[in-house]
Amino acid sequence: MNDTFNLTRFSLLLKKTVLERPVQLIGLMGLILCFTLILYSLVLYSIDYGSAQNISFIWGFIGGGTVLASFVFGYFNTNAGGSAYLTLPASALEKWLCSVLIAGIFFLVIFLSFYRVMDYIFVTAYHKGLDHTSPLYQRLYDHVYLYPLYQNNVVNKVYIIWANCAGVMLIGSLYFNRVAIVKVSLLVCVVLGCIYFLNLAVASALFSNIDVAFPFYTVLIKVRSEVGVIQLPQRAYQMSDIFINYILPATLWITAYIRLREKEI
């Protein structure tokens, strides 16, 4: 018997994971999509298309993805639930992969597909509602377009923030047995606050008139009404990018696997 990975056993585990609490899992996914739709509509109603697309994508993807990630290891609220999960005859790798598949791949595919369809419907409705004979038609038509989910600076940042937040939540839900999402969120806020003030202290020691010092890209100097950006040297900038975009999320997601192997209840 292969104790590390077995495709049949993994399929059974995935089926069990989805079907044992369909209302919670599918319901939560539905809730995230509904929230995104409502947010899109509300912002569209009060501001415009560009803001609606950005805000709904940022909050729906990062917020929804983080909440879902806190849920996939949500077996440890009770001793019996945790024991049943840990003693189910499947390997830690299979259990971790199952959660990664749900919180990572499935969420990504379902959310992006839904978002594309939703956005298409709104944008198409807008385009169809335009007066073809108006002299401003082409300008108004071009003003609203499908939200690019690829090669879009905002979207790229959102993907990275989501990968980090979901990774933190996966680990956190294996450390905190109850209300993990609240405890992890508080912890993240405290850590980010500490990092900000530490960075501010370091930046203030090196430069005067520091206005904002959030690592690593937003270190601003303000002199009267003029604001300037302090940029990292190119090499340091690239290294920060690689760390935040790849190394940190990969470390977080892999740490969740290590933590699952060592989880006690």
Next chain:
Amino acid sequence: MIQFNNLSFGYSRKRLLYKNLTLSIENGSIYGLLGKNGAGKSTLLKNMVGTLFPLEGTISINGKEPKSRKPSFLQTIYYIAEDVFVPPVTIKQYERLFAPFYPLFNKESFYKYLLELEVSIDGKLNKLSFGQQKKFVIAFALACNTEVLLMDEPTNGLDIPSKAQFRKLIASVMNEDRIIFMSTHQIRDLENMIDKVMIVDDGNLLLHSSITTIAEKLCFKTVTSPPIGVKVLYTEKMLRGTSVVIENINGEDSALNLEHLFNGVTENPAMAKQLFPLN
């Protein structure tokens, strides 16, 4: 066979619950693990199933290490926790989702046990009462036919007829390859069911013996006054005299009273160890 080698466990390294515990548990026996609340019964079971890890020493179950929680090991052991976890699915759905993980699962036996324990098959599991959920989990665990079955307070939440039915079921599924290990502080529930007794208190193993040996070495009876000249493990004044647990020097046959044995062993551990040497 379950082998503990110098097992030390504690929720903190400064305060160990078990220290250098070494013992063997043979196949083909139903063990009763007795102890007060907080004595370390559940902790021992959790170490055996691999949801808690020893700080030092090892546990080996049929040659496998629980700590690694490998599927090949987990298929051979079933642990029923004191509280019950059931997902919001029907019994049939549960059987379809969970049974494939246990290669020796027997569907016919499962439904037979459910019938015997009078568990309603309709409706979702999370809507059942605690007692019904507990009986469902027991039926499923028995049907999995694992080599080792660990049960933490299995009779908690069961009504009187269900406790009797539970005893019958346990007796019917026992065979010489299996180990059934039950922890409880409700001692009377295990009477006439177990064939080996372990008593733990404050992380110490005070007694590990078979019922036969206990009956050979101890005599349980009610007397008008405590006897003189024999070792008395326990006395308790009753309405009709004094119940005593004394050394069985005359080879008398008497009915084992687990409650009195437990009280005697926990109150007088030195004498218990003298009568029933560990290892």
